[in-house]
Amino acid sequence: MILLTKTMASLKLTLVGLAALIVNAFAVSQWPDTAIPWLVLPLSVLAINLLAALIVRHAFRQQAALLLFHIGLLAVLLMVTAGVLVRFDGSVEVVEGAAFDAAGVTARGTGWLHPNRLQQVRFTQGPMEVHYLSGLQRDTTHSRITLARTDGSEVPRDIGDRQGFTSHGYRFTTTFNKGYSVLVLWHDMDGRQSLGAVNFPSFPEFDWKQTNDWTTPSGETLTFELKLAERVPEDEPWTLGSREVSYEVGISGSAHAEKTIGPGQSTAATGGEITIVDLRLWMGYRIDYNPLLPWLLTAAFLSLGALAVHMAQKFRAPRAMKVVAASGGEQAA
């Protein structure tokens, strides 16, 4: 057992583990979706190697800072692993005036042990604006939301590029992804009404392709095209907002030729009628969940501090810092 521990504590094994990690890190950059399989083996080898070294290597016991640095590294590794297991990474589009709906979230990554509490998040999207500099360079994003607390109270929050919000451990941040959305009212033959929203592609990035399909409650798929009266000015500052925007919507389907209507106007569809109610904006939020981040940060800083102390102790020896002897020591090459 002691022999095995000493073998596992070998510095040569450390070198092999680090070399494998370098190769695999490059592989991960080529195939990012396969990060975990590439990293598990070398990181496991390094973790076991380090644990064994902490047990059998006297050098660690004699150098407290070096020991702390490596324990910190182990802690970082543990936090990253635990973070991967409980994490959630996703995105959602929320229309002005609408409530967040967890069913509309697109998950990009969910850890095996993620406690799914996204349904408990409650907020309503308020007005939003995105400012652009001349040349359509995106400047600041302002988004107002109303966040429902667990005690039932509601708090308004102004969020933007530098300020997200957190609810039930999920952090929501605004993204570059945002665009127009048209609210449509559906009346069926029996007089029942339902409200829907058609989100158009990100604007102004896809200003040339403002179309999207919407399936009516009767099952007919229609294509909506947003037709803005004015083009986005490219050589002066501009603000993306939903107020005072002149627009029309072209609606077409397999059974209908395109008909262009404005706000408040209606057109017939199979099994009912569609009325354009209003033009809004939608905001694309990034959602991430990782409750271990503060601990990961603490471990990383602890490790870094210990490394700095170790280096300071190591190079405090006068030899390294001594002024080179006058015998041509300062001679330049």
Add this chain to the structure above:
Amino acid sequence: MSMAVERTTLVAAVTGFAVVLVLNLLLRRGARSTWPAVSGGLLIVLALLTAAVAGRWIRESQGPFLTLYDVLLSNLFSLTLVYLVAAWLVPALRRSSSIVVAFLGVLGVWSLTVSAVAVPLPATFDNPWLWLHVTAGKLFLGLCLPAAAAALWLLARRQNAEAEGGEMDAAVWLTLSLAFVCHSFMLIAGAIWAHSAWGRYWAWDSLETWTFITWLCIALLLHARVTFRRMPVTYGWSAVIAIFGLAVLTFLGVPFLSVAPHKGVM
């Protein structure tokens, strides 16, 4: 400061590097100590670079973070400053000043060939952690340069290195070790900034990957030095030079070749 004045100042600074290099070589032939002339010349160049960076900063109302020109200009400033401080504290590093100045001259000429047009800083970039991240990165590269220059100097004189290179060798490992600490801080600060800017702390984009690989390479070298104590010293010096080359490619190549968010595409 107008763009024309900024460019003229940069041209003067690059010319300054050439003058310092020539002066260094000429004085060396006379077997005199060159450091007073070299450090004096570099201080003048540093003053010119400070003026160029500050002038651009004030005119554009943003730090030099985004474009290749921004990065080259700010690195010329930081590399010169860090080298002067390092050589002041560790005199052994003064011996390889010609190599350092020649490298800075090449960077300077490169900076004169790229577009100096500024690109507005995305709002998400405006975060205190960006400053810490970038500062740590500049310190890292600034410490790697004298380490690599000293290693190259030792390699070029490997016949006499045992006799005259003991303190230079110590200086190589001292600066590389300090660079490793700065690199570690850069990674942490960068992760915090990325989490704030893009909602994730790590995404394996090209710059993140190559920066991490650089960190791993330094860790590998420091461990190899302890593992193989009888390894020829020239192996270690060669590895230090290779790591500096990797760091330069990572900092000055990868961000401008990839389309990752680090490039500023928002």
